């Protein structure tokens with residue numbers, strides 16, 4: 001089983017690289033949609049994989065999730081792709097020249113049914129939300145549970161390159177008026193990597 005791990009920063013997957021770096025390929029793209037899409041296109045043009053895993057931290061709109069929770073992203077939307085029409089937003093889909101909503105090519109249940117994670121719907125943004133009025137606006141429009149800067153681009157690249165992909169994220173912060181002191185990146189990275197090391201070990205040993 002050939003596995004590619006895709007992450008925005010090396011910090012997010014450092015424990016997994018220490019534990020399993022000789023058994024899987026790891027692509028560190030840099031943060032954001034463009035580096036993710038470009039990095040994946042280059043890597044997947046030159047290599048073949050059975051499974052591609054996007055691992056990272058994320059902000060949560062949903063207060064039922066706790067900091068450190070590890071979640072499977074089952075839908076991801078390019079939240080800013082469209083046009084403003086005064087107070088309204090017209091999605092790229094409605095405009096008729098693109099798609100904004102993407103789903104994974106596979107699922108945890110399909111890949112390894114012994115493992116279970118709570119599911120979440122996410123949005124992908126260029127600008128991390130940190131201003132209450134714009135948070136309320138995006139919640140009314142899309143009702144997202146999570147936010148990252150790469151997820152939808154990951155799903156898009158998987159689909160374009162015809163590979164099976166899955167996105168797993170751990171909550172590092174709530175999406176709220178910017179409050180960097182309240183982030184718990186350390187806990188999110190610890191829980192994410194504990195889960196991912198366990199999952200990848202099981203997959204490659206079975």
Ligand SMILES: O=C(O)c1cccc(C(=O)CC[C@H]2O[C@@H](n3cnc4c(=O)[nH]cnc43)[C@H](O)[C@@H]2O)c1
Nearest residue numbers: 008031032057058059128129147148149150172175
């Ligand atoms: O210090 C900051 O303000 C800051 C802003 C965004 C991301 C970071 C990171 O250190 C992590 C990079 C990675 O984290 C994802 N992420 C985490 N929380 C959020 C969020 O609330 N909204 C969007 N993305 C988030 C993102 O995918 C980044 O690539 C630091």
